[in-house]
Amino acid sequence: MPRNVLRATTAAALAATLLTTGACSDGDGSGGRRTGSGAAEPVKPLSWGECNAPTAAQGSGPAPGRDWQCATLDVPLDYAEPEGETIPIALIRAKARRQAERLGSLVFNFGGPGGSGIATLPGAAKEYEALRARYDLVSFDPRGVGGSAPVRCEDDRQLDAYYAQDSSPDTPQEEKAYVEGIRTYQEACRAKSGKVLPYVGTENAARDLDRIRQALGDRKLNYFGISYGTELGGVYAHLFPKNVGRAVFDAVVDPSKDAEQGALGQAKGFQLALGNFAQDCVDRGDQCRIQGSTAKEIEANVIKLQKDLGARPIPGIGGRRLTESQATNGIAQALYSKELWPLLEQGLDEAEGGQGQLLMALSDALNGRDQNGRYSNIGAANTAINCADSKERYTLEETKARLPRFRSASPVFGDFLGWALLSCTDWPVPGAWRTPDVSAPGSAPILVIGNTGDPATPYEGARTMAERLGKGVGVELTYKGEGHGAYNSGDKCVQGAVNAYLLDGKVPGAGTVCAAA
Numbered sequence: 049m050p051r052n053v054l055r056a057t058t059a060a061a062l063a064a065t066l067l068t069t070g071a072c073s074d075g076d077g078s079g080g081r082r083t084g085s086g087a088a089e090p091v092k093p094l095s096w097g098e099c100n101a102p103t104a105a106q107g108s109g110p111a112p113g114r115d116w117q118c119a120t121l122d123v124p125l126d127y128a129e130p131e132g133e134t135i136p137i138a139l140i141r142a143k144a145r146r147q148a149e150r151l152g153s154l155v156f157n158f159g160g161p162g163g164s165g166i167a168t169l170p171g172a173a174k175e176y177e178a179l180r181a182r183y184d185l186v187s188f189d190p191r192g193v194g195g196s197a198p199v200r201c202e203d204d205r206q207l208d209a210y211y212a213q214d215s216s217p218d219t220p221q222e223e224k225a226y227v228e229g230i231r232t233y234q235e236a237c238r239a240k241s242g243k244v245l246p247y248v249g250t251e252n253a254a255r256d257l258d259r260i261r262q263a264l265g266d267r268k269l270n271y272f273g274i275s276y277g278t279e280l281g282g283v284y285a286h287l288f289p290k291n292v293g294r295a296v297f298d299a300v301v302d303p304s305k306d307a308e309q310g311a312l313g314q315a316k317g318f319q320l321a322l323g324n325f326a327q328d329c330v331d332r333g334d335q336c337r338i339q340g341s342t343a344k345e346i347e348a349n350v351i352k353l354q355k356d357l358g359a360r361p362i363p364g365i366g367g368r369r370l371t372e373s374q375a376t377n378g379i380a381q382a383l384y385s386k387e388l389w390p391l392l393e394q395g396l397d398e399a400e401g402g403q404g405q406l407l408m409a410l411s412d413a414l415n416g417r418d419q420n421g422r423y424s425n426i427g428a429a430n431t432a433i434n435c436a437d438s439k440e441r442y443t444l445e446e447t448k449a450r451l452p453r454f455r456s457a458s459p460v461f462g463d464f465l466g467w468a469l470l471s472c473t474d475w476p477v478p479g480a481w482r483t484p485d486v487s488a489p490g491s492a493p494i495l496v497i498g499n500t501g502d503p504a505t506p507y508e509g510a511r512t513m514a515e516r517l518g519k520g521v522g523v524e525l526t527y528k529g530e531g532h533g534a535y536n537s538g539d540k541c542v543q544g545a546v547n548a549y550l551l552d553g554k555v556p557g558a559g560t561v562c563a564a565a
Contacts, residue, residue, distance in 0.1 A: 091262040094119040099140060102167040106194035107416060107424040112170035115142050121263050123191070123256050125247050135244070137256055138195030140166045141186040142173060152293070153264045154183035154550065155257070157190070159275030159299070161250070162429030164194035175536050176272075178547050186264065190280070191256060192248035193429045199244060201237040201428040204421055208368065211415050214358065215373040216463035227444065230470055237428060238476045246477045248429070249436035250484065254284040258291060268293030268492070270550065274533055275299045275505055281494070282486030282513060285521070289491035294550050298497045299533040302509030303486045303516050307440040307472070308450065311465045312457055313506045319458035321383040321503035322347060324530060329393060337397040350379065350460055353399055362404045365412070370404025376464055378410035383503045386530040386537075435472035439479040442469040486513065491521045493555045495546065499537075501530035514558075523555055529564035539564055 096117040102109045119141075122134040144150040154176075158168045165187030173185055189196040202210060210233060217223040237245065257280070261269040270293040273281035278297035285292050305313060326343035329336035340346035354372050361369035382392035388410075395406035416424035442450075447469045454466030472479065488494070494517055498510025507526070514522030527534035527542050534542045541562030548554040 091121070091259050093265060094121060094139065094263045096141065099166075102164065103195065104418070104422040105198045105200075105425045106164040106189065107167040107426070108418045108420075108422060109167060109171075112140070116170055117141050117143075118166070120195075121256075121260060123259050125197075125244070127252060127255050135191060135197040136195070137191065137260065138166050138189040139186060139260065140169055140188070141184050142170075142180060143184050145181050149182050150184070151182045151551070152184070152266045152268075152270055153186045153261075154179055154270045154272055155260060155264075156185065156187040156272045157274065157277030157280050158187070159277050160193070160426060160430055161190070161276045161280075161433040162193055162426040163276075164189050164424065164426070166194055167424075172536070175538075178543070179272075179550055182551055183270065184264075186260075188256075188260060190248075190253045190429075190433075192244060192432055194425065197244050198425045199237060199248060199428040199432040200240040200425060201233055201431075204417075204423050206236070207415075207417070207423050207427070208421070211377070211411070211417075212361075212368070212371045212374060214371070215376075216358075216467055218358070223444075226467065227470065231474055233431075234474055234476070237432065241428070241432070242476065245432055245436065247436075248432050249480050250280055250283050250433065251287070251480060253280055253433075254287050257284050258288050261291065266293070269295070271295040272550075273297050274535075276301060278496075278505075278513065279303065279484060279486075282488070282517065283484050285488035285491050285494060285517060286485050289488040292488065292491040292494065294492065294553065295494045296497070296535075296546055296550065297494060297510075297513060298535050298546075299502055299505045300496055300498055300510040300513045301505050302512050303484050304512045305509070306482050307434075307438045308442075308469060311468060312454065313509070314504060315454050315458035315462045315465045317503040317506040318380055318383055318461045321501060321530070322350070322379070322460055324501060325383065325389050325392060328389065337393055339400070347460065349400075350396065353396070354460070357399075357404075362399065362402050364404040364408035368408065370399065370408045370411075373464070374411040375399060375404065375407050376461065377414050378407035380461065380503075381410040381414040384532040431471060431475075435475040435479060436477060437480055437484070438472060439482050440469075441473050441475070441479075443473065444470065486516050488517050488521050491517070493523050493549075494521055495525060495549050495556065496522050497525045497527060497534045497542065497546075499527045499529055499531065499534045501528075502532055504532045523558050524560075525556055526559075526561045527564070528561065534562070537564065 096119045099112050099116045099118040101111040119139045121137045123137055124130045125133045125135050166189050169187035192199045213229050214222050217226045269291055271281055279301040281297055323343055326346035329338050338346055340349050357375050358372040361371045364370040382388040399407050416426040451466045454462035496510050496514040498507040500507045514524040529537050535546055545556045
């Protein structure tokens with residue numbers, strides 16, 4: 049389990065990794081640099097060229113091929129000093145199939161925070177082929193991520209040890225080791241990336257997003273935000289409401305919840321998803337490989353496995369051994385998508401027999417570790433962005449006092465998510481807000497999709513986001529399904545509603561419900 053709240057990214061990105069392994073603007077484009085006269089200086093058009101293979105920081109993998117083009121956009125490191133130092137923002141695109149009917153660019157953020165759009169979009173593009181008919185599909189690495197001034201903390205060897213450490217300490221000695229591990233990690237972030245840490249928050253990323261819009265030559269931003277990408281999109285809509293074109297938020301982060309409330313929501317969400325997985329296993333009878341005749345018995349066996357691994361890790365991949373923390377990470381990873389449930393079933397069965405390779409592979413995928421032992425910077429960027437955003441700084445005593453609530457919310461995941469409240473405690477820069485402002489009066493309608501079985505971004509957040517965007521802006525659609533997100537489930541009802549809006553401008557009726565087949 050990561051030391052911060054479980055990263056909210058797309059199930060498609062996770063599955064692909066595993067299976068191949070300030071002030072409010074009035075929306076006038078004032079993300080553009082201002083000259084001495086106060087006029088906004090136009091952003092230069094992008095120069096597109098051939099894409100290289102993703103770097104280790106982006107997640108590794110092969111080059112995306114001739115269908116894809118890449119570019120770099122320079123943006124201010126600090127928007128308070130727009131003519132000062134700049135940082136690069138890496139972008140990728142695939143041009144629309146039907147150029148004569150092209151509507152513009154559709155910009156994706158797949159979540160995290162900390163996920164690389166450069167590495168994710170080519171692998172996920174098949175899911176959005178209908179949209180590519182009339183849109184250029186575009187994504188980017190947000191500041192602090194991958195190819196965009198990436199935050200760097202510990203090296204690969206240190207990260208192997210960091211993710212293997214006990215993240216749910218039971219004794220004073222384990223507690224001391226856990227706290228020291230976080231402090232060592234944070235000091236590495238400060239030493240290697242101190243210059244960028246104050247500037248990697250979501251508001252700056254939203255300002256970058258408006259620069260991207262201008263550089264693409266689009267009058268309005270057409271946007272598809274998934275998971276954390278919904279929070280980024282909400283902040284963008286608040287800052288630049290008049291610049292919002294057609295936008296979709298899928299797997300919605302609840303903008304009303306602070307760090308503790310968000311972590312509690314995830315604890316409940318992952319526990320719900322684990323229960324649904326267990327019940328599915330029970331319903332399949334003898335076809336299920338896991339011991340237990342009821343969902344509660346299966347959950348009890350998972351808890352027993354965690355405790356056994358806490359006392360004695362088992363063989364994992366190479367010379368590494370699967371610890372309790374890594375096993376819990378692996379379980380969480382598989383709950384992001386119903387497509388991964390068979391791997392979770394197999395992994396739990398094998399771990400019961402003393403073999404932890406599959407659960408470790410799942411854990412590695414969540415933590416951004418490739419088969420060669422190289423980590424992407426998703427963990428470092430995730431921590432840096434979360435801590436730049438959130439004002440909360442919990443003491444050890446405050447964290448321990450909250451643990452009973454987390455354990456009550458989830459016997460399997462609660463301890464890990466509760467202890468993770470310490471992730472920003474000694475962070476070297478202050479946070480920006482308790483919760484983000486996403487009110488967007490004057491914005492075009494934004495389609496907000498909630499999945500009732502979503503473990504990482506619980507369903508209730510979609511209604512809150514729709515309400516907080518404002519009357520006539522947020523339009524809620526409910527998907528009764530499993531996994532993280534709705535569009536990538538393949539559900540025809542969801543995809544039909546999204547495609548009709550993005551391609552034809554047809555806004556679905558508020559309160560539309562789609563049920564998984």
